[in-house]
Amino acid sequence: MYIGFDIGGTKTEIIVLDAHGEQHFKKRIPTEHDYQGFLNNIESLVLEAERSVGGACSVGIGLPGVLDPRTGLIKNANCTFLNGHQLKKDLDARLNRSVAIANDANCFALSEAVDGAAAGKSVVFGVILGTGCGGGLVVNQQVIGGLNANAGEWGHNPLPGFNSEIDGNPVQCFCGGKNCLEKFVSGTGFTRQYNQHSSAQLTGPEIFAKLESGDALAKQCYELFIDQLARALASLINSIDPDAIVVGGGLSNVSRIYDDVKQLIPNYTISDDVVINLYPAKYGDSSGIRGAAWLAR
Structure with a gap:
């Protein structure tokens, strides 16, 4: 037990x-x-x-x-x-x-690697897209912590290909870094990018409801979010090329993100014929x- x-x-x-x-x-x-x-x-x-x-x-x-x-x-x-x-x-x-x-x-990553969405896969990266943006690396059902216990701190890498004309003004992170992934590819990052262009300060679910109803600003911000997430996941694939990437956190419940982001990831990987195993977490919270x-x- x-x-x-x-x-x-x-x-x-x-x-x-x-x-x-x-x-x-x-x-x-x-x-x-x-x-x-x-x-x-x-x-x-x-x-x-x-x-x-x-x-x-x-x-x-x-x-x-x-x-x-x-x-x-x-x-x-x-x-x-x-x-x-x-x-x-x-x-x-x-x-x-x-x-x-x-x-x-x-x-989280270990759970999904042992008997969750990535069961049977050797190299698994767990991504948490919630209030912040976290991650964990598991190889052969063993957590890889790293020399400094920093392995998996994916959310505090800078957003790949940051361009202020596309991504907006530079953003300072609490960790001391600038333009960290979690300031963009997280629930708070998504709502921040919408609300800075809107007089109505909406929550994430409210913005997704507007997206489904055809709101132009919500569509624009969602497409930017998906592009930013694609850049971020492509950097993982280019560096460790995991057998599976499993997504948890509140944004993992948005079913459309999986197909949408998989279409864009090959734009940023070293080859454009990559196999992408991207799954929502089996066990959720x-x-x-x-x-x-x-x-x-």
Whole structure:
């Protein structure tokens, strides 16, 4: 049995999967923002889950941050109370076992590579198009974290072929970079590009509704978004050429993007006869926590 945790700013969720991916336990509680209280809750949930399934489990944790491979400290977590702590070391001691920890985007990619939309594929890149733009790389069902734990940070590459006449004014990113992908190919990026030309400040779903009704501005912004996404995905194909790219996040539910972007990707790849396996996530919002459980294998 494999325990997976999904850690967010408001909720901490736990599941237990068996070797076939069947769920045997699930519970959600509010996230405790005091570090010692957080450790207490993780320990308590593990014990409760193991009582429920009748035996000891391996444990994996997905969180919005990374474990620095040099220092063992958590960094870049938006759950800021975790930053600077030896989370793995502390949990290993508490639970008397080795706990696996990975970024939640890596967990998403692992879930889809093990038994999701990309099951059976060797090299899988998971793309999250939500509030921001994240990614994770999995090879032979193993997360590739990289020397600096930066593998998969696709959203903080600059938009390929940025042209202010096409893409608008340069945009500063919170990471310190300029014109990062997530400022364009994300839910917030899409709405920003529409709303800067509109007096009505609309949400993403409202803009897509306008697109379906034939609104000219929505059509223009959508076509720009698809071109930007095609450039971004082509850069992945030109660099690692994955067997499958799986898309999660809110924009993954927009069914038309898959065919539309696949038509444009060959404009930006080194050859124009590329095979593109681009899929929506099988497990949707559950992929992150399922991937955390598979980490524990």
